[in-house]
Amino acid sequence: MTQAASTIASQIVPLNDEQMVLPNTAIAEIIDFSQLAAVPSAVRNRPEWLLGMLAWRGLSVPVIAFETMFGGKYAEPGSRTRLAVLNVVTGVPGVPFIAVPTRTIPQLMQIDQSAISVVEEPGEMHPAVACHVVIAGKTAIIPNLDEIERQVAETFAMKPPTGTKKKAAKKK
Incomplete structure (x- = not known):
C-alpha cells in the first residue's frame, strides 16, 4: 500500500527582499494597503517592527514589518503593496x-514534500524564523508564528504603570 503525498495549500508572500511561506489557513484576507492609524499610547516602548494600526472589519489590527522583526529592512509601501491579514492562533488577548x-x-x-527542502543556515536564526526553505527553486522563510504572536502579545500587554499599587478590597 502506498501513502499519498500530502499537499498543503500555501501562500507565497512576497516581502521586501524575501518571500514568506504561510499555510493558506493562516491568512484571513489580502487587502489593499491603506493609511495606518497611530499605535495606541498605552503601548510603551513601541518596537520598530510595529508600523501602526489598521482599521479592518471594525477591529484595530496591528501591522508588523516582518523583515524588521528579524533584523532586515522595511521598504516604504508602493502602489502594488497589499496587506496580508493573518489569523492569530495562540489567543493574543484583544488582538485576534x-x-x-x-x-x-x-x-x-500547492506544496508537497517533493517541492520543498529545508536550507541549513549558518549561525543562529532569529526566533521569529522557523526555517529557510527552497520551494520550486526559490528561497523563502517559514515564519515562527507562535514567536511572532508572542512578541505582539508582549508589546500589547497592558500593564499598570510602575509605582501604582492595587488597593485590597475590605471585607465587611
Whole structure:
C-alpha cells in the first residue's frame, strides 16, 4: 500500500527582499494597503517592527514589518503593496489578527514534500524564523508564528504603570 503525498495549500508572500511561506489557513484576507492609524499610547516602548494600526472589519489590527522583526529592512509601501491579514492562533488577548505588508498579491501554491527542502543556515536564526526553505527553486522563510504572536502579545500587554499599587478590597 502506498501513502499519498500530502499537499498543503500555501501562500507565497512576497516581502521586501524575501518571500514568506504561510499555510493558506493562516491568512484571513489580502487587502489593499491603506493609511495606518497611530499605535495606541498605552503601548510603551513601541518596537520598530510595529508600523501602526489598521482599521479592518471594525477591529484595530496591528501591522508588523516582518523583515524588521528579524533584523532586515522595511521598504516604504508602493502602489502594488497589499496587506496580508493573518489569523492569530495562540489567543493574543484583544488582538485576534495581525497584518503584514506584502510587495504584491501573494501566490497560491500547492506544496508537497517533493517541492520543498529545508536550507541549513549558518549561525543562529532569529526566533521569529522557523526555517529557510527552497520551494520550486526559490528561497523563502517559514515564519515562527507562535514567536511572532508572542512578541505582539508582549508589546500589547497592558500593564499598570510602575509605582501604582492595587488597593485590597475590605471585607465587611
